[in-house]
Amino acid sequence: MGNNDLTTEISIRKLNDIDDLEKITDLQVQVWGFDYRDAIPAHIMKSIGVGPCTPLGAEIDGKMVGFIYTFPTPNPKKQYLHMIGIHPDYQSKSVGEELFKEQLKQSQSYGIETLEWTYDPLECANAKLYIAKIGGIVEGEYQRDNYGNQDGINDGLPSDRLNVTWRVNSERVKKKFENKNERSLDKIIGPEEILIEVPHNFQEIKKLDFDEAIKWRYDTRELFENFFSQGYHIMDFISKNGTPDGLIKNFYLLEKSENKLIRGENGRNHKNT
Numbered sequence: 001m002g003n004n005d006l007t008t009e010i011s012i013r014k015l016n017d018i019d020d021l022e023k024i025t026d027l028q029v030q031v032w033g034f035d036y037r038d039a040i041p042a043h044i045m046k047s048i049g050v051g052p053c054t055p056l057g058a059e060i061d062g063k064m065v066g067f068i069y070t071f072p073t074p075n076p077k078k079q080y081l082h083m084i085g086i087h088p089d090y091q092s093k094s095v096g097e098e099l100f101k102e103q104l105k106q107s108q109s110y111g112i113e114t115l116e117w118t119y120d121p122l123e124c125a126n127a128k129l130y131i132a133k134i135g136g137i138v139e140g141e142y143q144r145d146n147y148g149n150q151d152g153i154n155d156g157l158p159s160d161r162l163n164v165t166w167r168v169n170s171e172r173v174k175k176k177f178e179n180k181n182e183r184s185l186d187k188i189i190g191p192e193e194i195l196i197e198v199p200h201n202f203q204e205i206k207k208l209d210f211d212e213a214i215k216w217r218y219d220t221r222e223l224f225e226n227f228f229s230q231g232y233h234i235m236d237f238i239s240k241n242g243t244p245d246g247l248i249k250n251f252y253l254l255e256k257s258e259n260k261l262i263r264g265e266n267g268r269n270h271k272n273t
């Protein structure tokens with residue numbers, strides 16, 4: 001749980017009214033900078049958002065600050081998480097974690113066993129939340145350029161994605177929510193574990209040095225694809241504070257059978273130690 005924990009002030013509730021759902025359309029624009037025509041309109045969320053897929057909203061002091069929204073899939077025991085978004089002023093304050101907690105209860109009450117979704121492997125807040133805080137795993141699925149070329153700051157950057165699987169009834173998920181399963185760099189690197197380092201500030205890198213961002217994309221793509229093809233899965237995401245240069249260092253933990261430390265030195269020289 002983060003230093004700026006606001007969990008006592010967050011209230012989570014199901015959203016059925018069109019007025020509430022319109023706030024979610026507004027939030028999509030605020031979080032992603034979408035044009036309104038690219039945001040999911042309230043009437044669609046109202047039509048599809050029933051049962052386990054009822055959108056959930058997070059409020060602080062009566063203000064809607066975040067939401068989570070899932071789609072049904074052909075498998076009645078599986079949901080697809082389409083979007084989770086937190087207003088920029090309220091990110092990294094555990095609002096996302098609280099939304100997932102409530103989504104877990106809602107999904108379980110309808111007999112859902114698995115949720116799946118994708119995210120950019122270089123977005124560390126997402127990785128920390130999905131893998132380290134709520135217990136999702138990535139079972140060796142890497143999608144190259146999933147959405148094709150995107151506009152704005154992502155123009156020219158392949159939209160690669162990892163596929164997260166979240167088994168809501170698993171012991172792993174239970175332990176993560178109880179904070180009983182925290183990993184640290186001191187305790188790991190067993191014979192079956194690999195670390196892949198990713199930059200803590202990919203958004204900044206995209207703005208300051210786009211070539212460097214592209215280099216990170218291709219270097220990490222190569223590493224993930226290589227290890228996934230050997231049967232490794234992503235089982236955790238570890239942040240290390242207090243490094244000599246004062247920066248957070250972030251690592252994916254992959255598990256299978258060999259003991260290797262893969263470091264992304266400036267995104268360039270990956271070496272085994």
Ligand SMILES: CC(C)(COP(=O)(O)OP(=O)(O)OC[C@H]1O[C@@H](n2cnc3c(N)ncnc32)[C@H](O)[C@@H]1OP(=O)(O)O)[C@@H](O)C(=O)NCCC(=O)NCCS
Nearest residue numbers: 001002084085086091092093094095096097124125128200
């Ligand atoms: C991704 C997102 C949903 C996460 O929600 P959130 O409310 O910020 O999540 P939480 O606060 O519960 O967890 C985020 C964690 O990442 C950590 N974090 C943030 N930036 C980080 C970084 N650069 N490196 C390492 N950890 C980081 C936070 O400190 C927090 O961990 P902590 O609780 O241990 O301190 C939210 O940031 C968001 O809306 N982002 C933009 C939209 C988006 O990407 N949506 C998802 C795709 S649909």
